[in-house]
Amino acid sequence: MRIKEIKPHARHAFTELLLAVVILLTSCVKRDLEMRPNEVDRYIRLWAVVNTPDGVSSKAAVNTGDVFEASVAGWETSGTVDYATAYTWLSSAEVTASIVGKELVLCPVQTYAKDPMVITYKKAWYPQGTLSDNGQVTFAGDSPFTPNGTMDVLLASAISGAVNDPTGHKILSFVRPLIQLKFKIRKGNSFSGNVTLTSIKVKDARLPMGIDLTTDTVVYSVAANLIVPAISGAAITPTLCTVGDPVMVKPFPGRSCSLEVITSTSTYSDIAVVIDEDNSFVPGKAYTITLCFDREDKITTGSVVDEWSSGATGEGDMNKP
Structure with missing residues (x-):
């Protein structure tokens, strides 16, 4: 069987599509590489685990090994954190459901404040929904949101860090409240x-x-x-x-x-x-x-x-x- 040659205009369209996908997947990594020379010491590094009772792997809508898109928000303060106030930054991250910690890539990439007295508090959740300045996330309008009982929810409580934090990476521990x-x-x-x-x-x-x-x-x-x-x-x-x-x-x-x-x-x-x-x-x-x-x-x-x-x-x- 002879395979037909792809016409020039079709090859061009396919090349543009492939390039767009590559750009989308590497945009956060590119920004990361661009900022590392001056800001590598402030780069926020996060890991994630998905926990269930007794440490047993989940069998719900998000299964072990599945990749889901979570939101991660940060609040910077040198005093007492207040999650009812406007967040400092908001990123997304692909999380692989696992009871073993896996590193996340924030998109867009975030850094700690230069002032070592300023602490960044971070929380994460799925589905992403819409985060308001008062700390409320609403799912309505989110593409995974289906109010028929088939939607999983995952939530990681706050972890904190600062520019000179000696403890290294931080682990977001997702739990399932349903x-x-x-x-x-x-x-x-x-x-x-x-x-x-x-x-x-x-x-x-x-x-x-x-x-x-x-x-x-x-x-x-x-x-x-x-x-x-x-x-x-x-x-x-x-x-x-x-x-x-x-x-x-x-x-x-x-x-x-x-x-x-x-x-x-x-x-x-x-x-x-x-x-x-x-x-x-x-x-x-x-x-x-x-x-x-x-x-x-x-x-x-x-x-x-x-x-x-x-x-x-x-x-x-x-x-x-």
Whole structure:
């Protein structure tokens, strides 16, 4: 087979595109190299780790090894830092999700103040959203922002440094403030007929809408029923199967949450799911909830902590009214 020669105008367009990509990827490195001769001693060097309970690698929307674009902001002061005031600088950085520290490249590159008495305090978060001068980050309008429970949130609390800081590099330690819920279904021996799953709703779920950097807390939506995405007529069979997309929400108070489950034949309006090893849902843990359709009028539930930690289980049941 003969490969056609690329026409001159096509080659030119491709070359321009490739050059643009190279320029984009190297712009921060170029600036870094340009500033090093005079400012190398003030160059801010940062590392990052992504932590989960018990140090277990994450299995949420941001997986171990994934690269995500985080925002990093700096506040310079010779006194007490106030995150409710305007930040000094704001950069982005590609972070590789890992429990082992990896160096970041800030874009644009930042430096410490020449005055050794001026300390730079740094915080980082994902998704980037929009940072206001009062320390509030809002996710609305950010391209990764989808208020349907599929968005992960990562937050690294403040670290500080100055031009003559002898401790060297600083590590931004990202934590996950949400919980993740996964769902599996199967039917028991007494459940008959060809029945399909129509929907699962998580009751009183609260979704992340932003971050308050003055307190390092997530700002959540009001409590509402959350429809688990990507459930489209899954058949309920004796074989245990995963349904829908995992959802990430604010940890529920206490040890339980409630579901509404609708099938092609029935509605189960108040299914209680209880965990038994934790006193409450723990941020950073993923819980897999299993729904067993024992009879047409009854669902038995069970839950396990999945991937991030181990051990916690729970169960309960609900009869159809």
